Every structure is written in structure tokens, then in C-alpha cells.
Amino acid sequence: MIPTKIQLNRITIFIMNLWAKRIGQLAVIPVALFFFSCEDEAGVLGYKNPNPKFEASYIEIPVESSVLLLDSQRTSNFVFSSETNRLLLGKYVDSEFGTLTADAYTQFFTTSATPLPADVTYDSVSVHLLLDFYNYGSRDTTTTQSVSIYELDEDLLYENRKYYFNKSEAQVKSIPLGSKNFRVNPDTLDAYAAKSSTKTVVVKVPIDKAFGQRIFDKALLYRNKETSKDSTFKMYEEFIKIFKGIAVKVNAGDKIIGLNTNSAIRVHYHTPPVDGTPKPGALTLSFAFVTNFSQIKNDRSGTDLSGLTQFATDYQPADGKRYIQSGTGVYTKLDFKKFFEFCDTIPNIIITSANLVIDSVEQSSLAPPGNLILKVLQANNTVKKVRTLKDTTTLGSYNPQFRAHTGALAFDVGSVIDNDLAMFIKGDQTPFMTYSSTKKSYNGNFALFFQQLSMVREDLPRFQDFVLNPSAPAAPNSKSVNRVVFPKGSIKLKVYYTKPTTPLN
Numbered sequence: 001m002i003p004t005k006i007q008l009n010r011i012t013i014f015i016m017n018l019w020a021k022r023i024g025q026l027a028v029i030p031v032a033l034f035f036f037s038c039e040d041e042a043g044v045l046g047y048k049n050p051n052p053k054f055e056a057s058y059i060e061i062p063v064e065s066s067v068l069l070l071d072s073q074r075t076s077n078f079v080f081s082s083e084t085n086r087l088l089l090g091k092y093v094d095s096e097f098g099t100l101t102a103d104a105y106t107q108f109f110t111t112s113a114t115p116l117p118a119d120v121t122y123d124s125v126s127v128h129l130l131l132d133f134y135n136y137g138s139r140d141t142t143t144t145q146s147v148s149i150y151e152l153d154e155d156l157l158y159e160n161r162k163y164y165f166n167k168s169e170a171q172v173k174s175i176p177l178g179s180k181n182f183r184v185n186p187d188t189l190d191a192y193a194a195k196s197s198t199k200t201v202v203v204k205v206p207i208d209k210a211f212g213q214r215i216f217d218k219a220l221l222y223r224n225k226e227t228s229k230d231s232t233f234k235m236y237e238e239f240i241k242i243f244k245g246i247a248v249k250v251n252a253g254d255k256i257i258g259l260n261t262n263s264a265i266r267v268h269y270h271t272p273p274v275d276g277t278p279k280p281g282a283l284t285l286s287f288a289f290v291t292n293f294s295q296i297k298n299d300r301s302g303t304d305l306s307g308l309t310q311f312a313t314d315y316q317p318a319d320g321k322r323y324i325q326s327g328t329g330v331y332t333k334l335d336f337k338k339f340f341e342f343c344d345t346i347p348n349i350i351i352t353s354a355n356l357v358i359d360s361v362e363q364s365s366l367a368p369p370g371n372l373i374l375k376v377l378q379a380n381n382t383v384k385k386v387r388t389l390k391d392t393t394t395l396g397s398y399n400p401q402f403r404a405h406t407g408a409l410a411f412d413v414g415s416v417i418d419n420d421l422a423m424f425i426k427g428d429q430t431p432f433m434t435y436s437s438t439k440k441s442y443n444g445n446f447a448l449f450f451q452q453l454s455m456v457r458e459d460l461p462r463f464q465d466f467v468l469n470p471s472a473p474a475a476p477n478s479k480s481v482n483r484v485v486f487p488k489g490s491i492k493l494k495v496y497y498t499k500p501t502t503p504l505n
Helices: 005-023 158-163 186-194 209-223 236-242 337-343 419-423 447-454
Strands: 054-062 064-069 086-094 098-106 121-137 145-151 178-182 202-206 246-252 255-260 264-274 277-286 292-299 321-325 330-335 350-358 371-376 433-436 441-445 465-471 483-487 491-500
Touching (some): 054 337, 064 321, 086 246, 121 186, 121 246, 145 202, 350 447
Antiparallel strands (some): 054 491, 064 330, 086 098, 264 277, 321 330, 371 465
């Protein structure tokens, strides 16, 4: 594993820049840089210097870890413009994580203020669930999924949409509006997703005709000139006072599927016959740009995670494995204490490469998250939160000094301005721990991140504990249920570093 000439040149420039930042003397210091290969630790760059000023070395540092259950995973949509909007629905049993159940709660509202045509007659109403091709669980194409539609009996507040989480719930009326049994072909959905297909896969659920009549009557009032002041049908704030929304709940199944938020309630009608044939039409009331969220329940009883019941508490599964699952709050915590113990013994250490690796990922029919990122943990095992320094009122607009390094370090938006985090300001490196299906492992190169982490400064704290958080492309965390399992001993930090052989003046 001897570096190429181009790689060596890049590393040389990287080291020179780091030393220039730290001591400002590199322009007058002759640098002779030595590299070790994996097989032969005597490899050199250029001609051997009989009096080397720097020594290059390699160390593999084990990373201590535990499993954490983190509270309040936001599952609501239309909070940040850049994220995927999705509702989850379904159920499946996982031998490692237990039983997962996902239900969808949503408002609905007209996509157009166009009045109904004259002489219109109401026919029926149905819910059109538009699949977004995400699916997780059984690959069986013959099994039946069963869902029921309920009318909400509790308000969903648009101004509180960022506070609906995987454990949130809204009251529903006791009698369902309708039910549906259907089948899902995971291979077909995967193929559409891989091609970013524009094809539509819709599950149509007929529901109570009287429910649709209530919506239709409001649309008629809006159309009629003499009652045009009735704004209930076209004014969102008024509409949701009467029609609070619906819940789509799973009855049975072996898969969790993603619903596109362009799913809708369709109120069907017809106008008088033209040439003997009635002309059909429909009012569309979409789930888009309103308040909605997914409730995700996880019953871990009977698994090695059955004891994982307390939030933000280190848990050591008896099987010695580590677990991560998006949407449920099950994550793996990393403790870099041994990294600090190592680098504190080497004055003026320069880290040229730092690969965080997870080997021996367990294989199953369930796809692991495509990427993992690191989030800073506070002393109480909760994710450290920051508020943008540029705009202290707008959530989600990270200051550039944070955004530049989110590949190695990510933050949850909160209410506290924290200048301590200014140490992580720049970084041009692989932004994620990326999963390799051929190597069955995750790997991420965070050289500058660990260089900055190693520095000892009185005005900056050291962040020691982190949590591995699933990220795209599967979907934002909490908009999927992708999971991964691996042995605790497979987490390693592989560090290439240089150190001066003589004291620096």
C-alpha cells in the first residue's frame, strides 16, 4: 500500500500547510518526509536524508463504544427546504431490532382554488397513497399489507411542525373511514428508485362517502356566488378547523414503505353527460406543504436490545455487537479517549491521514445506511446543539464556519450560540463514512478533523464523545429505518502521522 507520487505530493502540501498554520516557520525549515507502506515501513519519498527532521509513523487505535437510545427523532416534513419529505407506513419484524411499526398522520388541503363546475354531482371519495419507492423489510412479493384510514380528532399545528417526532401521536376517531389490503413488489420499487423513475405507484383506498360529502359541500359553498364569502374550502386556517386531517395506520404487513407527500384525498364527481357520457372530475386535496409526520414504534423485547429502555444511557448489549437504526433513535456512541491518550504523548504531531473504519458489517437482506456521520455528544449523552452565528433566528441556516466541516462533524440546531465549535472551520476531505458493499465496511478519512481535535488549547474544549448518525442517500435520518449491526471490536481509527525528530525552535 505504497502511496503514489501524486498522493505523496498532496500529503506533502497538506503537512506544509498545517505546519505553516501552527508555527509559521515552515518556509525556513527543510522538510524531509518519510512514509511507511503497509508491508514495508522503510519506504521513502525521494532520496533518503541522512539527517531527517521528521519521522513518519502509523498506529491503529481501537475505539471504545456503546449503544445509545436518543430521544425525539423528528419525522415531520416541510421544516427545511433541502431535506427529503416522506411519510413512513408499514410493519415488519427484525430479528436484531424487534418489531417496527410506522403510521402516518397528515393534514390535507386543496391544490387549487378553482371552483367546481356547474351542475356537478358528487360520486365518492378515496385516499391515493403515492409510493416514493422507499421500502424496507421482507422481499416477499406475495405477502399482503393492510392499512386503515382514520379521521383525526386532534389538531396538528403548522407552527409546531418541527416538534413532531417518531414518538408523537394524534388522537383519531374510533371508527375507520376505510381499509385496504394490497401487495408491494420491492424489486420493482428498487428498480424505479435506482433510475429516478417518473412512474407512479398508487394505492387507492376507498373511504366513507359521507366524509367526502362534507368536503364536497364546502367546495359547493365556495363556488356559489351568493355564498362566496364562505372561505372554508380555500382558506387553510379555516379548513383545518373542520377537517383536522387523517391517519393512515397499518393493520398487518412485513414491509415499511415510503409515501410521497404528493399523496392526496380525491373527491370524485361528474357533470352532465356530453354525447351520452357523464364527464368525470375530482377535487385533489394534497398532503404537501401541510403538517404531517410519521410515528415509528420499536418493540425490542426478545432481542439483545431488550434492555435498551433508557434515553441517553450507555448500554452494552450482551452479544458484544453495536447497533444503528435511523428513525428509531438507536445509535452507536464512539469514545475517542484512546486517541487523546496517544496524541498527547507526541508533541507537535501532524496527522496526515486518519481513517475511521468499521469492518465486518453483518450481512442481511436489509440494506445498511449508505453513509454515517459524526455528531458531537454532550456530557449527558445528548447531541450538542448550536444556533447559527450569522442568523440567530432562522433554524437550519448553519453558519459557513460550521457548514464547511459538516462532513466530519454535524450539529443539531438548538438555542445556544456556541463559539467553542469555531475550531472546526475548514476541511477538504471525504465527507462521510461511506459503506462499501464489496468490503462490507464503512470508511471515512477525517485527517484535518482529528488534527484539529488533537490540539490542546485553553480557550477550546476537546470533544471526546460522538454518535454515529445515519445519513443520505437512504434518506435523512428519521425518514427511513435502515439499520446496521457490527462487532464492537471492528471500530478502529487508523492514523498516519509525522513528528519532529529534533525540538522545534
